[in-house]
Amino acid sequence: MMKTLLLTGFEPFLDHASNPTEKIVKQLNGETIGEFTVIGKVLPVAFDESTVVLMEAEKEVNPDAVIMLGLAAGRSNITPERIAINIQGGAADNKGVKLQDESILENGPACYFSTLPIQSFVETLHEQNIPASISNTAWNISMQ
Known part of the structure; x- marks a missing residue:
């Protein structure tokens, strides 16, 4: 039986014109990786919205696993x-x-x-x- 993975990323923020996590989430949305079907969700970069959108997605998808991606621009x-x-x-x-x-x-x-x-x-x-x-x-x- 196929499992579901909720994969999240973020929209661009600060001085970043794009956010690679948004691109990854959109590219993998609907794909099957191993035993998981990926459901991608791009989260807003807004303190009052991101948690709400995440919790709504979790409730809607009821995933077997969640992976949340983030941009750490200073890391190599x-x-x-x-x-x-x-x-x-x-x-x-x-x-x-x-x-x-x-x-x-x-x-x-x-x-x-x-x-x-x-x-x-x-x-x-x-x-x-x-x-x-x-x-x-x-x-x-x-x-x-």
């Missing part, structure tokens, strides 16, 4: 995240809203640990001579 390799922190903030979003250390889910835990095989992802990328390493958080200096 692919970096699957080990931990998603329950904080939003940094540069202004596409609506001009700037947040500092705001919870994404008000009563949610401080963080969520990935249940995906991220070490295997990195090893597979290395086998293809693609630079990759595990990151413990998407938060970095360029976001502040």
Whole structure:
């Protein structure tokens, strides 16, 4: 039986004319990869919308797995995240809203640990001579 993968990316933001995650999501939407059918969803770069759109997509698709892509412009390799922190903030979003250390889910835990095989992802990328390493958080200096 075919499983469903919800794959998300983001629209362009800041001074980026395009966002590779948007292109990846659109290209893979509807494709079958292994035992998964990919359902792609491009999220808005707006603090008040992105979580809502994500939760609606999750409810609609009811996926077996979710992979969320993001652009980390200062990084030179692919970096699957080990931990998603329950904080939003940094540069202004596409609506001009700037947040500092705001919870994404008000009563949610401080963080969520990935249940995906991220070490295997990195090893597979290395086998293809693609630079990759595990990151413990998407938060970095360029976001502040």
